[in-house]
Amino acid sequence: MSSSGYPLHTRGIFKSLPTFSPDLKDLTAIVTGANGISGFHTMRVLLESPQRWKKVWAASRRPPPEEMMALLPAEQRARVEHVALDFLSSPEEIAKELKAKGVTADAVLFYSYAQPKNATAEAMVDVNSALLRNFIEALPKADIEPSRILLQIGAKTYGVHLGPARTPHVESDPRIDLEPNFYYPQEDILHQYSKDHPKTRWNVIVPAWIIGAVNNAAMNALHPLAVYAAVQAHKQEPLHFPGDYDSWMGVNTHSSAKLTGYLSEWAVLEEKCANQTFNASDDSPLPNNRLWPELARWYGAEAGSGPELDESKLTTIDPGDVPTPLGYGPPLKPRFSFTLSQWAGKAENQAAWKEIMKKEGVTHNPFEDIEANFSFGEAVAWARVLQISMNKARYYGWTGHVDTLESLFLAYGEFQKIGMLPPMVVDKANPLI
Secondary structure, eight states: OOSTTSOOEEETTEEEEOOOOTTOOSEEEEEETTTSHHHHHHHHHHHTOTTTEEEEEEEESSOOOHHHHTTSOHHHHTTEEEEEOOTTSOHHHHHHHHHHHTOOOSEEEEOOOOOOSSOOHHHHHHHHHHHHHHHHHHHHHTTOOOSEEEEEOOGGGGTGGGSOOOSSBOTTOOOOOSSOOTHHHHHHHHHHHHHHSTTOEEEEEEESEEEOOOSOOTTOTTHHHHHHHHHHHHTTOOBOOOBOHHHHHOEEOEEEHHHHHHHHHHHHHOGGGTTEEEEEOOSOOEEHHHHHHHHHHHHTOOBOOOSOOOGGGOEEOOOOSOOOTTSSSOOOOOEESOOHHHHHTSHHHHHHHHHHHHHHTOOOOGGGGHHHHHHHHHIIIIIOOOOBOOHHHHHHTOOOBOOHHHHHHHHHHHHHHTTSSOOOSSSSOOOOO
16 A cells, blocks of 8 residues: 555654555554664654554563653553563573564564673574564564564675665665674565565664664763763863774764654555665764764854874874775774773863753763763764765655754753753754755
């Protein structure tokens, strides 16, 4: 059933969204990993349409935290039911829990992810393949036959974490075999399941840097940038950019979790999108030279002077003579004047954050685990430029858009509501228009 004959609509800052036939109604969905940034925001998207989605099952070991659920209106919360599942248990055990709860699903949207303590590439393959395999093998055992299963992976499928890759990244790009990547066996598991169960088709969604507020900030690369900006403003010091000139000028694409949720809903409801992979980005290119001045303005910090231009003050990470995803040329050599993790290790910055917590009622202290909460932000701050193409989704009829600066501003505001950040000092972002 196509949305092409219906007018587009707007929800707040999210523009040109599809409208679906009113005949699509009383559907149910399972959203796994609903505690995480992508699962939670996709769940929010489905809950915005009560006629279309009468029930959403949040499948995870623990229910979504109360402070996150408080972001939802009461009517939406009433249509969510948590089903406690451990996807590392057997399909039989998972099926038993699904049947006990009476779970049904016209669509399954899979966002679950686990990072073992021994986070080698091989270990990541083993554990994350098991998560998906155990869960989907439980579905027929629980008499659940969805018309669509959607799996979200990530831009590491293009090898961006291993060095320079051909840009922009497109869905038809070949797999990168420089090291094991759990996305590939997950896709294979999903494709095989669909072959074995022809009434169930699949989608794979590939976002870039993800934007959205959840209380687990470890995978939210842009959260530590706000912490840095708030502390620098509190100390009345400039917001210096840690990277070099190339990373200052390089253009990134970002993926707002809620816009990706709208795209994911569109993908699973459109017949023409069956058995297709789609990139997901805001389609709002954003270089650091435009992001960082806005960050400073939002939190009332003095804007820094930009990148360090004195080569002698830059540290270079040289990985040596290693192969690249591109297949030729030199490897990526990140350069920086300091890292966010180094900055977070300083006592004066930790003390400033505690003062902010006391003053503004912030409950989360990212400085208690610097590696978990700051290291992921390094890549978006200075290490890599990430560009994914939205041509395929546009070709299939996707029209949704959001300005990344407006989306990030919205996310930081919600981070404040759940106790993760202090308030910003301005009322709105300046969109890139």
